[in-house]
Amino acid sequence: MFAYRHGFHAGNKADVFKHSVLTAVLMRFRAKEKPFLYFDSHAGAGFYKLDSEWSIQTGEAAGGIGVLLGSSAPGSSTGSAEGTESLPPVPPAVEAYKKLCMRFYGKGFYPGSPEIAASLSRPGDSLVLCELHPSEIAVLRQNMKGVNSRDFPPDFPCGTGSSGRGNIHIHYRDGFEAVTGLLPPGGSLPKRGFVLMDPSYELPSDYKNVSEVVPRAVSKWNTGIFIVWYPLVGRRMKQVEKMKKSLSDSLSACFSGIRSPSVNSGEREEPFFFSELEFAGKDDGGMYGCGLLVVRPQWNFAGEVREINGYLRSVFSRRF
Ligand code: SAM
Numbered sequence: 001m002f003a004y005r006h007g008f009h010a011g012n013k014a015d016v017f018k019h020s021v022l023t024a025v026l027m028r029f030r031a032k033e034k035p036f037l038y039f040d041s042h043a044g045a046g047f048y049k050l051d052s053e054w055s056i057q058t059g060e061a062a063g064g065i066g067v068l069l070g071s072s073a074p075g076s077s078t079g080s081a082e083g084t085e086s087l088p089p090v091p092p093a094v095e096a097y098k099k100l101c102m103r104f105y106g107k108g109f110y111p112g113s114p115e116i117a118a119s120l121s122r123p124g125d126s127l128v129l130c131e132l133h134p135s136e137i138a139v140l141r142q143n144m145k146g147v148n149s150r151d152f153p154p155d156f157p158c159g160t161g162s163s164g165r166g167n168i169h170i171h172y173r174d175g176f177e178a179v180t181g182l183l184p185p186g187g188s189l190p191k192r193g194f195v196l197m198d199p200s201y202e203l204p205s206d207y208k209n210v211s212e213v214v215p216r217a218v219s220k221w222n223t224g225i226f227i228v229w230y231p232l233v234g235r236r237m238k239q240v241e242k243m244k245k246s247l248s249d250s251l252s253a254c255f256s257g258i259r260s261p262s263v264n265s266g267e268r269e270e271p272f273f274f275s276e277l278e279f280a281g282k283d284d285g286g287m288y289g290c291g292l293l294v295v296r297p298q299w300n301f302a303g304e305v306r307e308i309n310g311y312l313r314s315v316f317s318r319r320f
Contacts (some may be wrong), residue, residue, distance in 0.1 A: 002133050004200035010048035010091075011061030011110035014252055014290040015278045016068050018198065019116055021292055022277075023100065025194055025227065026094030030297050035124035035198050037115040037185050038166070039224075040140050041175030043129040043201070045136050046143035047115040051108045053209040056103055068094075070317045072227055087314050091307045113196055114144060114168075121166025121218040126189050128182060129168065130175040137172045144168050145172030175199070176209045194225035201231055202289060207243045215250035218295050226295035232276060234285035246275065269297060275305045279316045 014296045029036040031215035048059050054220065071087065089099075095270065099117060104111050111119065114129050119125060129144070131137045171178060175197070186190055210228060218226055229245075232241060255271040294301065 002202070004202040005054065005133075005136065006044040006112065006200070007048050007052055007054040007131070008058050009060050010044075010055065010112060011065040012058075013060075013064040013067075013277075013312075014231065014287070015110075015112075015231065016064045016227075016259065016291060017277045017312055018065040018292065019111075020091075020094045020097045021111055021117055021227065021294075021305055022196060022313065023097040024091075024301070024304055025225065025298070026117060026310065027093055027096060028301070029193070030120060030122070031123075034192060034203065035122070035126070037123065037126050037190045037295065038044050039128045039179065039183065039185075039193065039195040040113055040197045041130050041151075041179045041195060041197070042169075043114045043131045043140055044112045044198075045139040045312075046118075046129075047104065047112050048110045049108060050105070050110055065105065067109060068312070068315055069098060069101060069105060073179040077226045088307075091304065091311050093304065094311055096306055103257065109160070113198060114140065117196075118144065118166055118168060123166070124190070126185075127166050127168045127212040128171065128178075128189070130171045130178045132172070132174050137170070137263075141170055144170060148245075176213045178211060179217045180220055183217060183224065192223065194227065195221075196227050196229075198229045202235075204239065207239045211243050211246040211250070214247060214293075214295070215254055218251065219254055223296075224299065227291070228293040228295075230291050230293070231287050231289060232278065233287045234282050244291075244293075251295060267301060270302060271296060273302050273305075275302075275309050277309050277312060277316075279313075 014239065026038070051304065055061055062208055071305055092284050097116075100111060100116060105113075129140065143313040179195060179197065183195070185193065195217065197210065199210065201207065210230070213228060214228055218224070230243065232240065249273050272293065272295040274293050276291040276293055280286070282288045292305070294305065
């Protein structure tokens with residue numbers, strides 16, 4: 001248990017997809033002045049050194065954030081053998097995420113989900129970060145110390161207010177237990193907000209925990225938005241499919257007869273959806289992509305995630 005360290009994988013293609021979508025949600029919450037809560041059940045170390053032995057050993061960041069930051073302007077050729085494909089326009093959330101990453105990448109760092117949320121939070125917003133790895137929690141506490149002094153330039157394309165000043169609460173705690181134990185938010189925590197659940201899926205029990213905990217937490221915090229990341233790994237596809245089916249069944253039951261809160265202009269937004277990005281071949285049984293489950297999406301969020309997915313698919317299918 002706990003062999004997993006995100007430092008080996010930080011900034012890979014899966015992170016780029018997850019963190020672009022995370023930026024999109026944060027931008028929507030920032031569009032209103034009312035404070036929000038960000039709840040990260042599996043926080044990791046906060047941010048990562050890209051010149052560390054771990055990162056260099058896998059080279060995953062170079063193939064993920066490195067490729068995205070090196071990608072050309074919209075309309076440019078993809079460099080494919082045919083040479084005719086163009087990149088679609090960069091979705092605003094990907095543009096914002098790239099801008100944020102540039103601040104770290106130039107100095108040899110990559111921002112993890114706590115750092116991205118902290119950087120895009122405002123004085124009244126709150127972050128709850130849970131991490132269970134005995135070494136990773138210490139690094140997270142250390143890394144999050146400097147956050148309050150990091151400000152974004154006034155032109156940062158993210159709604160209202162200043163950035164990088166949210167109230168941060170760090171828990172050395174099981175995120176699967178905390179998501180129902182600490183939610184819905186009580187006390188001084190903002191009542192509107194969202195959860196990012198991003199387990200390492202190192203243990204077979206992680207799949208079962210996600211299947212059971214997510215529907216329970218969704219029912220308990222009946223206005224919260226939930227984003228759940230999962231890997232597409234060839235040799236684990238049975239477990240992944242079982243988890244998705246179980247989540248679909250439980251969430252459908254949970255929302256049956258209830259109109260989603262994301263209803264606008266008489267149209268109905270689906271109460272949950274899955275979005276999957278494939279970025280490698282399936283032959284070796286390894287990770288060939290990843291998926292996100294979004295529960296209680298904001299208005300037209302499925303469309304926004306589709307655009308992000310399509311854009312990243314184009315970027316990562318380029319041949320250099
Ligand atoms: N969310 C982070 C990001 O995007 O930057 C990456 C998180 S990493 C994929 C998963 C983390 O969950 C690891 O740091 C691992 O130590 C931690 N973890 C594993 N099981 C946990 C549990 N039951 N509760 C909380 N954290 C756990």
